[in-house]
Amino acid sequence: MDPLEVYKVEAPGEEFGAAKYREIILDILQDLGLVRSIGRLYVYIDIEKPYFAVYGMLRGSLPPLRVGDVADVVRTQEGYQVKVNEEEHLADMLRVLWEKYGRDKVEQPDRDLLTISSDVSPADLIVTDVDAEFRRDLTDALIRIAPEGFRNRRNEMTENSFLFIASEETITPELIEEVREKIRGMENA
Amino acid sequence: MLEPVMFTGGVYKHDLVIELVEDLGGYLLQKNVTQSEVILLLLVPAEDLRILEDLTKELRGELTRAPLAGTEVAVVTPTLAIHHLPHTACDVAEYLRRNGAKSNMIGLARGVGREIAQINEYETALINEHDAAVFLFGNFARCIIKKEELYKGINIPVVVTGGPEIPKGEMPYAFEYVSSVGRIAHRSKKANEIGNLDRIIAAVGRALDKMRADIEKDPLTTSPPRVMDAVREQVPDIERSYSPLPIALNLTGCRIKLPYEEYHDAIGAVRFDEGVKLKEIARIIPSRMKSYTLVRILPESETGMVF
The missing domain is CATH 3.90.1070 (Hypothetical Protein Ta0175; Chain: A, domain 2)
Structure with a gap:
């Protein structure tokens, strides 16, 4: 069973290729752990022109990760003490804290403990923008998925959808319009 | 007639095998020692194979036929990018190796795309130094047919692999076409995927037999x-x-x-x-x-x- 709500792949005249690309796309999205964030996926491949298009709907965006989400912040006499719970974010957090308070104000007496000599709470500082990271990973996945020879690429990302087109030829406004038309056809089918 | 075989066994006393093969007038092609195991590629006179089999049994080793031993096979992909490597290409190369061939992986500089795919004189000459070549292509029939340009100028037999079924008549320059391989994004592990690798090996075997038959018409001065x-x-x-x-x-x-x-x-x-x-x-x-x-x-x- 597909983990996606709707997943359609069409390649007129190349039924085998369409079925195979279905597998490839799922394999790559699973490898990169992106499957759960994508709701619907439409893929249209025209090998005559040739071009490769993917249109996807995202499952809502994730809020950015703040210091308070990954660590316990406690007020102390000198300032604040931060006890890191999720160590994978430690490097990013340190970078953000250094930027905000300066290196001399941030100390790390223990592996998972930071002290900050300041009166301003770090709890609301953004550690990583998960959504931006997801979009970066998604673009990387799309480039991996598209046939390598299709080097002219266009990637339009909005709040909750993306449209990726790759082609060997120049991507013209007419081509983009044609792709939109095909995708609309698939959505309504 | 020399029979190509592969000996797999412990390092202990494996030199007895080498000595025996030399005494029988055979040859040691390659010796790979991996920690406590040794793999020997050997050419042994067919009539004396029994003696080697007995010694292998005594040493608790394993003797298998390696039909591709003594040959070099090129595994050619359109480029070395993540789209083509590692899965299919490495599986094919490894399988060739297991059957005794020396496989070399070659990624073309500009082999990608349908209209823009090309091969240069150096790459052609390099592939021609081998005994056979396996070209790994993708999943679209029209692209595979079009990419014939890449191996048109190659003199050795070329086994082409790809996804869809394509009638042989569409690809006059290929020695053989092996279908249902194509581009995949995972290692070959299912029974049918392993079966495909066997079909590639069989095709390469036939290509090499053809080369041998051609050479036989005007035999080499020495082996x-x-x-x-x-x-x-x-x-x-x-x-x-x-x-x-x-x-x-x-x-x-x-x-x-x-x-x-x-x-x-x-x-x-x-x-x-x-x-x-x-x-x-x-x-x-x-x-x-x-x-x-x-x-x-x-x-x-x-x-x-x-x-």
């Missing part, structure tokens, strides 16, 4: 393993080559992994018991691979002798 043995004996520097396989055998000669500039005179001067020098019965030329030396044994029609 490549014999040249290998003589070079190993008379050019001691070969022991200092860092390659895992310092002399790789081809059907028509061998690739000696020593720099051509420094060693071609020494290799040419290698003398056989019959009193002839190697340079009298073979062409010694620089290889396209690194700075290696290529030996191409001349056929009987050019030298007038066979030994």
